[in-house]
Amino acid sequence: MVSMEGKSGLVTAAGDGIGRASALAFAAAGATVLVSDLDDDAGQETVRLIREAGGTADYLHADAASESDAAALVAKVLQIGGTLDFAHNNAGISTATKPITDQEGAEWERILAINLIGVMYGMKHQMRQMKDQGEGGAIVNTASTAGLSGSWGLSPYVSSKWGLIGLTKTGAIEGSSAGIRVNAICPGATMTTALQHWSEEVPEQFQQVLDAIPLGRGAESEEQAAAVVWLCSSAASYITGVALAVDGGMTIPR
Ligand SMILES: NC(=O)c1ccc[n+]([C@@H]2O[C@H](COP(=O)([O-])OP(=O)(O)OC[C@H]3O[C@@H](n4cnc5c(N)ncnc54)[C@H](O)[C@@H]3O)[C@@H](O)[C@H]2O)c1
Structure with a gap:
């Protein structure tokens, strides 16, 4: 396992799924982690799990x-850990x-506000802080395999994730002179609560999705988290601007 000892940072939407696994993995690697979410009970439960395992969160x-929430997160990390490293x-x-x-503008605006513009606000305040600190830093955005191809019926989601990869690559260029690395992971089907429900509701459709994955199964959230922590660690010190597919081979061109 890579070490994040002495580092501090934040994870958004860390009350469940990939975000919770990421927060737990950063803490297990020795980092001080600020967990954030909309669902306070879920977020507090992630903190409880980290503390129970001996970590700091x-x-x-x-x-x-929200831009003001993005700024508040950075301020809170400084309060609990001293620096924003990831x-x-x-x-x-x-x-x-x-x-x-059949698409509606309002639905597009809601998805873009969270999946794309909100990440821009996050990066804006995170990169300002990392530049002020003068010691670099690492940012990972969660995109999707939906940001690497088209997908029937998912135009707002697909567009937001393609946009997020563009934002990631632009952030990597803009952050490079300050030693800030910016990367994205592109998860394929990952066995979070929502996907678990879907697999139970429409098992045949779900099986078809799994059959299209070369490794023959969905990912566990911990497998996404391992890629995130690695990208933020010194083990990935020469990697920036990458959209890393963590998808069991699903997007291999065939
Ligand atoms: N699960 C998958 O198969 C999969 C595949 C590709 C990409 N992704 C991406 O991974 C990320 C996490 O997905 P997941 O499936 O682990 O999440 P999830 O649906 O399990 O939700 C995780 C958390 O997000 C929180 N949340 C929702 N809206 C929020 C907001 N506006 N602000 C703060 N928190 C909010 C929820 O309260 C919840 O605790 C997303 O960006 C998603 O697009 C997931």
């Missing part, structure tokens, strides 16, 4: 779409599938 309520901008939502001919 705190919680702050934050809406991933950030995992993980929050992202999707909606029911619907073709472009």
Whole structure:
């Protein structure tokens, strides 16, 4: 396991799924972690799990779409850990599938506000702080395999994730002179609560998705988290601007 000893940072949407696994993995690697979410009970439970395992964490309520919340998260990390060394901008939502001919602007605006513009606010305040500290830093954004291809009925989600990869690459260029690395992970199907429900509701459809994955199964959240922590660690010191597919080979061109 890589070491994040002495480092501190934040994870958004860390009350469940990939975000919770990421917060737990950063803490297990020795970091001080600020957990944030909209759901306070879920976020506090992540903190409890970290502390139970001997790690150091705190919680702050934050809406991933809000610029003032993004700034507050950075301030809180400084309060609990002294420096902002890493950030995992993980929050992202999707909606029911619907073709472009039936799309509504309001739904697009909501998805873009959380999945794309909110990450820009996060990066804005995180990169300002990292530049002020003068010792570099690492940011990982959670994109998706949906940001690497098209997908029927998911135009707002797909567009937000393609945009997020563009934001990541631009952040990598802008942060490079200050030693700030910015990368994205592109998870494939990952066995979070929502996906677990989906697999139970439509098992045949779910099996078809799994059958299309070369490794033959969905990812565990911990497998996404391992990639995030590694990208933020010194083991990935020469990697920036990458959109890393963590997808069991799902996006291998065939
Ligand atoms: N699960 C997958 O298969 C999968 C695949 C590709 C990409 N992703 C991406 O991974 C990220 C996490 O997905 P997940 O499936 O682990 O999450 P999830 O749906 O399990 O939700 C995680 C947390 O997000 C919180 N949340 C929702 N809206 C929020 C907001 N506006 N601000 C703060 N917190 C908010 C929820 O309260 C919840 O605790 C998302 O960006 C998602 O697009 C997931």
